[in-house]
Amino acid sequence: MKAVKKIGQQTIAFTNPPVIIAAACIAGPKEGKGPLKDSFDKVLEDIYYGEKTWEKAEQRIFQETMELALEKANLKTGDIDFMLAGDLTNQIIAANFTARSLAIPFIGLYGACSTMYEGLALGSMLIDGGFARYVLVGASSHYATAERQFRFPTEQGVQRAMSAQWTVTGSGAIVLGSEGQGTRITHATVGRVVDFGEGDASDMGAAMAPAAADTLLQHFRDTGRSPGDYDLIATGDLGKYGRQLVIKLTEQQAPALSDRYTDCGVLIFDESQDTHAGGSGCGCSAVVTCGHILDQINQGRIKRFLGVGTGALLSPCSCQQGESIPGIGHAVAMEAG
Incomplete structure (x- = not known):
């Protein structure tokens, strides 16, 4: 049987293009001082966000972002067919524990920093294929959790190479729908x-x-x-x-x-x-x-x-x-x- 929605070698052309019903994003204090500060729904005052650890802070940011996207879409967790999400922390714990709290059928993703777009691609396939009406997609990272895991703990004060990048503290979420107005x-x-x-x-x-x-x-x-x-x-x-x-x-x-x-x-x-x-x-x-x-x-x-x-x-x-x-x-x- 031919894959009728696949064009070329690697691309899916959606017959019924999914709609971005709502989107939300929360960013850290450094990001909130950058050129895109006015586009964030919320900017944190500090990267601990009232938690005892950076990892717990990231999970709180992630969960609040997902909940905000649902609120903006005027939907409840029970309306969502699937949640697709991931992060950088060991075994994607920010996404896992957010999924525990939201109790939405969950597909955990790890595509490193490509995770948000991996989720959008897969969520769109679920909707266009008729397997879902609404899909919640999200991804997060945190400067301190990523530095501790992949490079050096920030407490060590290691000099960063000029080619190094600054891991963004923040989370984004999108609600995809099978119908409606929007992108x-x-x-x-x-x-x-x-x-x-x-x-x-x-x-x-x-x-x-x-x-x-x-x-x-x-x-x-x-x-x-x-x-x-x-x-x-x-x-x-x-x-x-x-x-x-x-x-x-x-x-x-x-x-x-x-x-x-x-x-x-x-x-x-x-x-x-x-x-x-x-x-x-x-x-x-x-x-x-x-x-x-x-x-x-x-x-x-x-x-x-x-x-x-x-x-x-x-x-x-x-x-x-x-x-x-x-x-x-x-x-x-x-x-x-």
Whole structure:
């Protein structure tokens, strides 16, 4: 039997495009001082958020964001068919414990920093396939929990490399529906794992950029579209150096990419905030998409958007064993309703 909704090698074209019913985002204090501060629903005063540990703070942020998205959609937990969510903390505990509290049928995801877009792609497939009416998608990260797990505990005061990025403290959530008014998700391109042998955990942009470029080019091949067909294209969290590498890797096949291409890790901070290469983390693309980008679409400034959630598929275990850092990128196309 032919996969009638699949076009090309890796792309799904939705017959009944899911609608973004509502979106919500909560950001940390550093993010709240950046250029996108007005697009967040809430900005925290400190990264502990009244909890005893950073991990508990992240779970509280995550849960409040999911609940806020439901409130904005005027829906209750019982209305949601599935919750798709993930984070960076060991065994995605922020998402797991949020799912425990919300008691929604739960599919836990780990795509590293690509998790938000992985969830949007899968949630859209569930709705377009007739398996769900409403799906709640979310992702979170926290600067201190990620630093402790993947690099060095902040208490050590280790000097950061200039290629390093600042993990975003924040969470984003989207309610997808089978009908209604709003931005529609029309296509999803599922990425391949790509590894160019990069092994520096302080240069995630270089590790993820080849996968982002691969997914972008495959999306254009599968759909017959070009960069010029989108008002804005954004990768998840490559930062300024990873963004430059994507342009280099695609310049022969997508020469117009740089004219309308940015990165969520570039957008969320400015130079004065000393984040070096920019932002990263599951929360980076989540808060930028759920806040700034959807605001731009809803205000009519963007009619067609292509986002590529990017992830570095490493773990403390793989680093200790001398492995390189594979990358992944999942693309989702959105269009004004």
